Amino acid sequence: MKIQVVQNVLRANDAIAAASREHFNKLGLPVLNFISAPGSGKTALLERTLECLKAKRCAVLVGDLATSRDAERLGRHCENVVQINTGKGCHLDAAQIEAGLKNIPVDQLDWLFIENVGNMVCPVDFDLGEHGKVALISTVEGEDKPVKYPTLFQKATCVVLTKVDLAAVSGFDRDQFYRELRQVNSDVPVIEVSSRTGENFDAWLAWLEQFRLAVRQP
Amino acid sequence: MKIQVVQNVLRANDAIAAASREHFNKLGLPVLNFISAPGSGKTALLERTLECLKAKRCAVLVGDLATSRDAERLGRHCENVVQINTGKGCHLDAAQIEAGLKNIPVDQLDWLFIENVGNMVCPVDFDLGEHGKVALISTVEGEDKPVKYPTLFQKATCVVLTKVDLAAVSGFDRDQFYRELRQVNSDVPVIEVSSRTGENFDAWLAWLEQFRLAVRQP
Numbered sequence: 001m002k003i004q005v006v007q008n009v010l011r012a013n014d015a016i017a018a019a020s021r022e023h024f025n026k027l028g029l030p031v032l033n034f035i036s037a038p039g040s041g042k043t044a045l046l047e048r049t050l051e052c053l054k055a056k057r058c059a060v061l062v063g064d065l066a067t068s069r070d071a072e073r074l075g076r077h078c079e080n081v082v083q084i085n086t087g088k089g090c091h092l093d094a095a096q097i098e099a100g101l102k103n104i105p106v107d108q109l110d111w112l113f114i115e116n117v118g119n120m121v122c123p124v125d126f127d128l129g130e131h132g133k134v135a136l137i138s139t140v141e142g143e144d145k146p147v148k149y150p151t152l153f154q155k156a157t158c159v160v161l162t163k164v165d166l167a168a169v170s171g172f173d174r175d176q177f178y179r180e181l182r183q184v185n186s187d188v189p190v191i192e193v194s195s196r197t198g199e200n201f202d203a204w205l206a207w208l209e210q211f212r213l214a215v216r217q218p
Numbered sequence: 219m220k221i222q223v224v225q226n227v228l229r230a231n232d233a234i235a236a237a238s239r240e241h242f243n244k245l246g247l248p249v250l251n252f253i254s255a256p257g258s259g260k261t262a263l264l265e266r267t268l269e270c271l272k273a274k275r276c277a278v279l280v281g282d283l284a285t286s287r288d289a290e291r292l293g294r295h296c297e298n299v300v301q302i303n304t305g306k307g308c309h310l311d312a313a314q315i316e317a318g319l320k321n322i323p324v325d326q327l328d329w330l331f332i333e334n335v336g337n338m339v340c341p342v343d344f345d346l347g348e349h350g351k352v353a354l355i356s357t358v359e360g361e362d363k364p365v366k367y368p369t370l371f372q373k374a375t376c377v378v379l380t381k382v383d384l385a386a387v388s389g390f391d392r393d394q395f396y397r398e399l400r401q402v403n404s405d406v407p408v409i410e411v412s413s414r415t416g417e418n419f420d421a422w423l424a425w426l427e428q429f430r431l432a433v434r435q436p
Binding site for chain 2: 140
């Protein structure tokens, strides 16, 4: 009974997501869904990314249980930011994305970024119509997360290892991280960055541009 | 329809949890449910806590989507450790706790600790029969989490601020943290610790002992 209902909810979500994706494809608009635990640095990554992409037209939909904090931070770098408050909801769903886009000029954008609710588990199952999922993990969370929370890393299009400026001080074991991540996903690209110092942002921006072009010219 | 089913699931969970709590009360066995984001340091806190509580008889039930990593770490300090793998499940439920206790001599314990799945949202709604919820937040996650994920902090019996040895290097704003936490929960006790250095563990152990005595002699 519970399983049946959950399946129905997912099916309804997937139908909306499929329609959104078709719309994004027609526009040639690349859409990325950023997923991680709370505090891995999704907002910080997007802040610096928006700053670097000044020449591009971007929009961000950002989910949190409460407050408009993240939208306020992102709004300093981008005109089109919509905060979605989920109340007790542990993930964004496709209908929330559809509604969130109502006031955004999607036909005039180069990028749509979705910052999901901070949660490594539930957001993974909900397709939002995106073209790829970016999984973030910070060095201070510990190297063992890919094997303990494998579903996110299995489905990720790109893994961003954040807060590399804190790797040494937090005792992050880089070898173990890569060895175990490869058990879960043998070929996902990994980009190590510090959103605070800007370390390695060139590689991240290059990945984004390559991804954008692949969506635009399929 | 979805809401109805979710309510039924919660009702069934709460019935099992209530029976467990009655059993724990009869035994005078204090039970704490540790909840936080992945990587906040639940396992590290429990490792050092078990080490400090050597004179006490402890058991730990620990939840993760996959692997027995945490049970292996905790098993070095404690005989009675059970890993519960939830697969895609985003929280522990009362039936899993009931099943997990089958091979543990609960009538011979001074403490039962439950380490929930790393998730700041979903575990909050599922009563496991515990006497209190310990909410962990690490300094490296950022000071804004209490207002962005308020439900956990509203229901917490105690807040443990972890990784205080990394507070300075991560730019943690202690004043903002306390000011905003107090908006969400005006009187929950907060204990700042480093499980790596042992900083302030005296205060944490004192809180635990006071809590244990309150459950034993209600």
